[in-house]
Amino acid sequence: MSDVKFNAIVGQSGGPTSAINATLAGVIRGALASPDIETLYGAFNGIEGMLNDRVCNLSSLFRGNDGDIELLSKTPAAALGSCRVKLPPPKEEKSRFVYESLFSFFKRHNIKYFFYIGGNDSMDTVMKLSEKSKEYNADMRFIGVPKTIDNDLCGTDHTPGFGSAAKYIASTLSEIVRDCAVYTVKSVTLVEIMGRDSGWLAAAAAYPSLLGEGRGPDFVYFPERIFSLERFFADIEAGFCKKPNIVVALSEGIRFENGTYVGESAQSGALDVFGHKYLSGAAKVLENEIRRKFYCKARSFDLCLPQRCAGHLMSETDRIESLLVGSEAVKLCERGESGCLICYERHNDPYFVTCSPKDINLIANRVKKLPDSYINAEGNGITKECFEYIRPLIEGNVDITYRDGIPLHYTIKR
Amino acid sequence: MSDVKFNAIVGQSGGPTSAINATLAGVIRGALASPDIETLYGAFNGIEGMLNDRVCNLSSLFRGNDGDIELLSKTPAAALGSCRVKLPPPKEEKSRFVYESLFSFFKRHNIKYFFYIGGNDSMDTVMKLSEKSKEYNADMRFIGVPKTIDNDLCGTDHTPGFGSAAKYIASTLSEIVRDCAVYTVKSVTLVEIMGRDSGWLAAAAAYPSLLGEGRGPDFVYFPERIFSLERFFADIEAGFCKKPNIVVALSEGIRFENGTYVGESAQSGALDVFGHKYLSGAAKVLENEIRRKFYCKARSFDLCLPQRCAGHLMSETDRIESLLVGSEAVKLCERGESGCLICYERHNDPYFVTCSPKDINLIANRVKKLPDSYINAEGNGITKECFEYIRPLIEGNVDITYRDGIPLHYTIKR
Numbered sequence: 001m002s003d004v005k006f007n008a009i010v011g012q013s014g015g016p017t018s019a020i021n022a023t024l025a026g027v028i029r030g031a032l033a034s035p036d037i038e039t040l041y042g043a044f045n046g047i048e049g050m051l052n053d054r055v056c057n058l059s060s061l062f063r064g065n066d067g068d069i070e071l072l073s074k075t076p077a078a079a080l081g082s083c084r085v086k087l088p089p090p091k092e093e094k095s096r097f098v099y100e101s102l103f104s105f106f107k108r109h110n111i112k113y114f115f116y117i118g119g120n121d122s123m124d125t126v127m128k129l130s131e132k133s134k135e136y137n138a139d140m141r142f143i144g145v146p147k148t149i150d151n152d153l154c155g156t157d158h159t160p161g162f163g164s165a166a167k168y169i170a171s172t173l174s175e176i177v178r179d180c181a182v183y184t185v186k187s188v189t190l191v192e193i194m195g196r197d198s199g200w201l202a203a204a205a206a207y208p209s210l211l212g213e214g215r216g217p218d219f220v221y222f223p224e225r226i227f228s229l230e231r232f233f234a235d236i237e238a239g240f241c242k243k244p245n246i247v248v249a250l251s252e253g254i255r256f257e258n259g260t261y262v263g264e265s266a267q268s269g270a271l272d273v274f275g276h277k278y279l280s281g282a283a284k285v286l287e288n289e290i291r292r293k294f295y296c297k298a299r300s301f302d303l304c305l306p307q308r309c310a311g312h313l314m315s316e317t318d319r320i321e322s323l324l325v326g327s328e329a330v331k332l333c334e335r336g337e338s339g340c341l342i343c344y345e346r347h348n349d350p351y352f353v354t355c356s357p358k359d360i361n362l363i364a365n366r367v368k369k370l371p372d373s374y375i376n377a378e379g380n381g382i383t384k385e386c387f388e389y390i391r392p393l394i395e396g397n398v399d400i401t402y403r404d405g406i407p408l409h410y411t412i413k414r
Numbered sequence: 415m416s417d418v419k420f421n422a423i424v425g426q427s428g429g430p431t432s433a434i435n436a437t438l439a440g441v442i443r444g445a446l447a448s449p450d451i452e453t454l455y456g457a458f459n460g461i462e463g464m465l466n467d468r469v470c471n472l473s474s475l476f477r478g479n480d481g482d483i484e485l486l487s488k489t490p491a492a493a494l495g496s497c498r499v500k501l502p503p504p505k506e507e508k509s510r511f512v513y514e515s516l517f518s519f520f521k522r523h524n525i526k527y528f529f530y531i532g533g534n535d536s537m538d539t540v541m542k543l544s545e546k547s548k549e550y551n552a553d554m555r556f557i558g559v560p561k562t563i564d565n566d567l568c569g570t571d572h573t574p575g576f577g578s579a580a581k582y583i584a585s586t587l588s589e590i591v592r593d594c595a596v597y598t599v600k601s602v603t604l605v606e607i608m609g610r611d612s613g614w615l616a617a618a619a620a621y622p623s624l625l626g627e628g629r630g631p632d633f634v635y636f637p638e639r640i641f642s643l644e645r646f647f648a649d650i651e652a653g654f655c656k657k658p659n660i661v662v663a664l665s666e667g668i669r670f671e672n673g674t675y676v677g678e679s680a681q682s683g684a685l686d687v688f689g690h691k692y693l694s695g696a697a698k699v700l701e702n703e704i705r706r707k708f709y710c711k712a713r714s715f716d717l718c719l720p721q722r723c724a725g726h727l728m729s730e731t732d733r734i735e736s737l738l739v740g741s742e743a744v745k746l747c748e749r750g751e752s753g754c755l756i757c758y759e760r761h762n763d764p765y766f767v768t769c770s771p772k773d774i775n776l777i778a779n780r781v782k783k784l785p786d787s788y789i790n791a792e793g794n795g796i797t798k799e800c801f802e803y804i805r806p807l808i809e810g811n812v813d814i815t816y817r818d819g820i821p822l823h824y825t826i827k828r
Binding site for chain 1: 489490498597630716725729805
């Protein structure tokens with residue numbers, strides 16, 4: 001601890017989650033308690049705000065304001081705004097302007113600590129800035145703080161935001177299954193779940209199925225397994241032998257053996273800025289296949305945005321851990337860590353997590369898939385091991401504040 | 415009160431809701447407390463179960479079992495199963511077999527009281543049975559107990575199930591609006607809401623908009639107003655002058671001036687058994703129009719089944735009132751009422767409801783629309799009067815029991 005104080009900045013990046021503000025609240029708590037940090041700035045829309053000098057003073061906004069920090073931690077979707085900016089390769093000459101602009105911003109605001117709350121693509125930003133800082137002789141520290149409902153970051157047991165998304169998906173699927181069971185008419189209901197390259201959220205859809213007959217969907221399909229229309233039809237046929245209403249959950253990222261996405265035929269094939277294909281519509285494609293094959297009622301829908309923003313059904317475990325990872329990020333940064341992602345380590349009996357830093361170069365731009373042992377032999381459901389992995393992450397209910405019948409949220413004014 | 419005891423039967427019909435089991439729980443409580451009722455039977459899948467003698471003994475299942483009744487009241491989707499059977503016209507000769515089969519079932523089980531929990535189409539069943547009972551000299555009483563998320567039943571201030579659906583829709587839209595606001599990229603997000611002929615649920619989507627700037631969707635469209643693509647484009651253009659992210663909610667039932675549904679172009683035009691057109695896809699149609707007109711990011715999705723089965727976000731007001739209407743139905747039946755629907759009467763300051771019977775002939779097969787005074791002059795939002803109508807119906811949170819991280823439900827075994 002020194003008498004010289006520096007400033008810090010925090011930004012949020014990538015897709016929103018229900019818990020990304022809990023992590024922000026954790027960083028704010030950490031910064032307010034830190035003897036080293038004078039002011040914590042919040043960048044509006046992540047790196048975009050740093051490029052355009054659009055920031056707010058989070059220290060003055062939240063100092064002595066525990067109630068607001070608590071409300072922020074229960075508010076879904078990035079309160080500082082987000083972005084999907086990918087920084088240019090640091091070595092390219094034409095990228096110079098961007099990095100000069102960013103490091104001049106850091107210098108102007110006397111910023112030493114940089115916290116970036118985001119997923120896979122956002123860690124790419126942390127990695128590049130960390131690399132580039134040597135060139136600018138910037139005495140700075142760069143910390144990635146994980147956030148993604150996809151749970152596909154390497155190096156961490158799970159990601160902040162996954163538990164809440166998983167709780168919402170598991171609960172909603174258990175309700176949909178009850179809804180679909182009320183009629184005696186033969187029907188197939190297909191629910192599309194987020195998860196481009198990994199089946200973690202689809203696994204959450206399968207979670208209630210392990211709680212007993214009729215609690216969850218009948219079949220769930222993952223991007224980790226090749227999707228075969230023949231096996232799918234065989235599953236549905238076997239399902240109809242037992243009952244008239246079949247519920248299927250499937251990841252948006254399922255692909256046929258030739259590598260094409262099942263949903264691709266319903267899409268334009270456009271790419272996002274990170275080169276990923278826009279996906280949606282796998283369930284719609286299969287709905288039509290079911291109708292053609294079985295001549296029965298078929299319908300499909302996409303859980304879509306509520307998966308990542310249904311703050312009213314946050315997991316309390318996720319909220320508490322997200323607060324923790326935020327404040328631990330500040331502590332580890334003070335101790336000299338840089339160029340790292342703060343990761344969860346899981347401990348069992350009883351379950352709890354600790355936080356530790358891991359080299360960001362080993363994490364950015366990589367994807368953690370569902371382990372083989374988490375998917376059943378038929379490739380259409382999860383194993384008990386996967387269920388036990390998910391269970392503690394979705395346990396606990398957040399005491400949401402309601403006003404006028406709907407959840408109250410915290411807004412950071414621009 | 416007499417020493418002679420009779421039996422009663424209850425069935426659930428039409429689309430599931432989050433509160434339809436709360437009403438069933440109310441009927442069970444009422445029947446267990448009734449000095450006139452020996453046994454309350456539950457018919458599986460409504461009238462289908464009565465035609466096939468598929469029933470259970472609810473009295474023995476729930477007597478002395480208050481905890482299970484309570485859990486049932488918090489369990490979404492018809493626990494007895496439902497049906498979409500429309501009884502044939504009573505006067506047609508070929509319908510004789512159906513009614514003979516039903517009245518022989520009633521006689522065989524010594525059933526005097528008939529309770530049917532359902533919406534518009536289900537009240538048609540109550541009306542026909544009531545009419546036909548005179549022909550069979552059946553000393554029976556037929557009571558309709560309202561249920562529909564659509565809130566479109568005449569004669570009642572609102573319907574059991576609407577408050578919970580409205581709370582879910584209003585809360586979810588307020589979350590979606592936060593999610594969409596995180597990026598600076600121009601975008602339009604369109605959310606399709608249930609409501610074939612009336613805009614009550616779309617009004618619930620508009621509800622958070624009256625709580626302040628950025629709390630709810632920017633524009634909401636109702637089936638009560640002719641949908642004009644020109645006015646819609648003008649709204650979006652005006653919206654873009656203020657901010658980059660526009661959120662639109664729209665009822666599945668919106669139509670162009672020529673009477674065709676906006677969603678019709680995306681559909682097959684098939685009819686359900688009640689002669690209603692299957693709808694969906696209005697949001698998808700408009701998503702494509704937006705992309706063509708504004709060259710911006712556009713996406714659409716349908717809130718679909720969770721609107722009617724998201725029991726985890728029930729309105730406590732709705733649950734309590736649904737229990738009440740169930741037990742009041744039994745009391746009013748005992749007092750001699752028949753051929754009626756049990757309706758809510760609203761009292762204000764403080765808000766509460768009382769229940770009273772209304773002639774089912776004046777209610778069945780009719781639709782209650784949003785009053786003119788509930789829709790704003792521009793036809794793209796609600797008025798304060800509508801907001802005040804909805805507010806008490808969505809207030810209060812149900813103390814849901816969670817196990818293994820997801821809501822616990824009650825299952826009636828077959």
